[in-house]
Amino acid sequence: MSHPTLAKAPIEFYDRSTGQVAIEEIYGEGFLRWAYGNPLGRLSVAVAVKRLWFSRWYGWRMNQPKSRAKVQAFIDNYGVNPAEFADPVETYATFNEFFYRRLKPEARPVDADPSVAVFPADGRHLAIKNVDVADQFYIKGQSFDLAKFIGDAELAKEFAGGSILISRLCPVDYHRYHFPVSGQAGSVQSLDGSLRSVSPLALRRQLSIFWENRRARTVVDSPNFGKVIVMEVGATCVGGMHSTFEEGAVVKGAPKGYFSFGGSCVTTIYQNGAIQLDADLLEQAAAGRELYAKMGERCGHSSRS
Numbered sequence: 001m002s003h004p005t006l007a008k009a010p011i012e013f014y015d016r017s018t019g020q021v022a023i024e025e026i027y028g029e030g031f032l033r034w035a036y037g038n039p040l041g042r043l044s045v046a047v048a049v050k051r052l053w054f055s056r057w058y059g060w061r062m063n064q065p066k067s068r069a070k071v072q073a074f075i076d077n078y079g080v081n082p083a084e085f086a087d088p089v090e091t092y093a094t095f096n097e098f099f100y101r102r103l104k105p106e107a108r109p110v111d112a113d114p115s116v117a118v119f120p121a122d123g124r125h126l127a128i129k130n131v132d133v134a135d136q137f138y139i140k141g142q143s144f145d146l147a148k149f150i151g152d153a154e155l156a157k158e159f160a161g162g163s164i165l166i167s168r169l170c171p172v173d174y175h176r177y178h179f180p181v182s183g184q185a186g187s188v189q190s191l192d193g194s195l196r197s198v199s200p201l202a203l204r205r206q207l208s209i210f211w212e213n214r215r216a217r218t219v220v221d222s223p224n225f226g227k228v229i230v231m232e233v234g235a236t237c238v239g240g241m242h243s244t245f246e247e248g249a250v251v252k253g254a255p256k257g258y259f260s261f262g263g264s265c266v267t268t269i270y271q272n273g274a275i276q277l278d279a280d281l282l283e284q285a286a287a288g289r290e291l292y293a294k295m296g297e298r299c300g301h302s303s304r305s
Contacts, residue, residue, distance in 0.1 A: 002073075003097060005044065010023045010024070011023065011024040011176060011290075012024070012289050013124045013284075013290045013291065013292050014280070014284045014287075014290070014291045014292065015291075015292045016042070016280060016292060016293045016297070017292075017293075021022060022292075024124070025241065026146050030195075031090045040241045040305055041095060041142060043060070045166075048284035048289070050240045058291060061094050061273065062094065062095045062096040062099065062165070062260070062261040063094050065093060065094060065214070066302075067094050067095035067096070067201040067290070068093060068094055068098075070095045071089065071092055071095055071098045071131055072089065074095075074172075075089070078172040078200055080172065084103045084104060084107040084174075085101055085102075085103060085104070085266050086102040086103055086104050086142060087101065087102065088102070095261065096260055096261050099171075099175055099260065099261050100175050100176060100229055100242075100258040100259065100260060101174070101175075102176065103174060103176075108122075108251030108253075108294060108296045109296055110252060110295075110296035111252075111296060111297065111298045113253075113301075114182070114224055115224055115301050115302045115304075116300070116301050116302075117180050117181050117225060117252075117268075117270075117298070117299055117300050117301070117302070118178075118180050118181075118252060118272045118295070118296050118297060118298055119165075119167055119180065119293050119294065119295055119296065119297050119298075119299050120167055120177050120178050120179065120180045120230060120256070120266045120268060120295060120300060121132045121167045121169055121174070121175075121176070121177040121178065121266050121295050122169065122174040122293075122295050123167045123168050123169040123170065123171070123173050123265070123266075123292070123293075124167075124168045124170070124290035124291070124292050125165055125166065125167045125168070125281065125290055125293060125299065126165070126166045126168070126285055126291075127163070127164075127165055127166075127277045127281040127282055127284075127291075127294070128144065128163060128164040128165075128166070128285065129163050129277060129282060129285075130161055130162075130163065130272075131144050131146050131159070131161070131162055131163070131164050131269075132146075132161050135209070140168075143207075144210070145208070145209065145211055146160075147161060147268075148211035149210055149211040149215075150217065150229065150231070151189070151191040151215065151217065152189075152217075155219075155229075158227060158271060158277075159227075159229065159270075159271055161272035161273075162269055162270050162271045162272045163269070163270045163272075163273070163275055163277060163300075164267055164268070164269050164270075165180075165267065165268045165270075165277070165281075165300075166265055166267050167265055167266045167267070167269075167289065168264075168265040169259065169264050169265060169266070169267070170291070171261070173204045174294075174295070175258055175259045175264070176188045176255060176257070176258040176267045176295075177232065177255075177256050177257055177258065177259070177295070178253050178254060178255055178256055178295050178296070179220065179225055179230065179245075179250045179251070179252055179253065179254050179256050180228070180230065180252065180299070181220060181222040181224065181225050182223070182224070182250065182251045182252045182267050183220040183221050183222035183223060183225075183228070183246065183249075183250065183271060184220065184247065184249055184250075185218055185219075185220045185223075185247060185249075185250045186218060186219045186220070186247060187218070187247050188216050188217070188218050188243045189215065189216070189217040190214075190215075190216050190217075191214065191215040191216070192214060193211075193212050193213045193215065193234075194212055194213055194214070195213055195214060195234050195235055196225075202257075213233050213234050213235060214233070214241070215231055215232065215233050215234070216231065216232040216241050216243065216257075217229060217230075217231045218230045218243075218249065218256070220233070224302040224304060225270060225274050225275060225302055225304075226270075226271050226274045227271055228268065228269065228270055228271075228274075229267075229268070229269040230256065230266065230267075230268055231262070231266070231267045231268075231270075232265075232267075233263070233264060233265045233266070233267065234255065234259075234264060234265050235264045236258065236295065240259070240260045241257060241259055241264070242257050242258050242259070242260070243256065243257040244256065244258065245257065252298045253296055255294075268293050273303050274302070274303055274304075275300045275301070275302060276300055276301055276302075276303050277300040278298065278299055278300050281299060281300070285305075
């Protein structure tokens with residue numbers, strides 16, 4: 001498929017729970033296609049949308065009491081299940097409170113096998129088995145610059161040839177993220193940048209968005225997986241990336257933080273040979289598709305076991 005054709009193509013994903021390929025229903029699709037596919041739209045992104053003030057302004061809007069009126073319509077339009085919510089729908093004072101809602105613990109069971117790594121968030125997940133040869137990532141010819149993405153050239157050397165799992169959250173998803181493995185978590189290192197969409201509609205045209213957007217990096221030393229990087233990536237209209245954990249010992253599935261309003265993603269980076277990613281993840285990635293799964297489900301197992 002040519003570059004222009006792929007850039008305009010619908011976003012397909014594989015739903016692990018149904019075993020079916022589906023077309024993503026994109027929140028704000030018309031604007032996204034205009035902003036990243038139209039010359040005037042791309043200019044608007046450069047001038048305003050990627051600037052921090054735009055996302056802060058939109059996040060502010062979602063924190064206003066009148067935004068509460070959007071909650072029920074959003075639930076109805078996108079089939080969000082209120083039975084999973086930790087709190088009743090009527091208790092959310094703003095749309096943002098609903099957006100970063102907590103769920104009942106039983107709504108997201110975590111695979112208890114210590115040799116298994118899990119998805120850190122609900123969403124559409126793309127696996128890259130070896131980042132050094134990911135030369136057909138989204139668009140042929142675009143390579144993933146690991147050193148720029150991590151923001152530390154020396155640390156990046158430790159992950160040469162490693163595997164990356166990109167967990168992309170859409171506005172319709174549960175927007176709290178969790179630790180994919182147990183271990184000792186270091187402090188959060190914030191990396192400044194712009195805020196552009198991380199939708200494939202944007203990444204198909206410019207993969208460098210990944211390392212130009214704001215990021216938050218945490219290193220976890222795991223007894224089963226070695227050194228693991230868990231990194232949040234901000235995006236357009238994300239009011240913030242909020243870390244809620246304390247540095248030190250963490251358990252798999254424990255809360256790490258949450259995103260305020262907007263689409264966003266969490267990336268998990270494993271060192272070379274540390275993880276065997278699940279076969280369905282790799283099969284779908286080879287077909288150019290993400291795989292939809294929920295936080296706590298397994299994504300792979302330790303190569304040490």
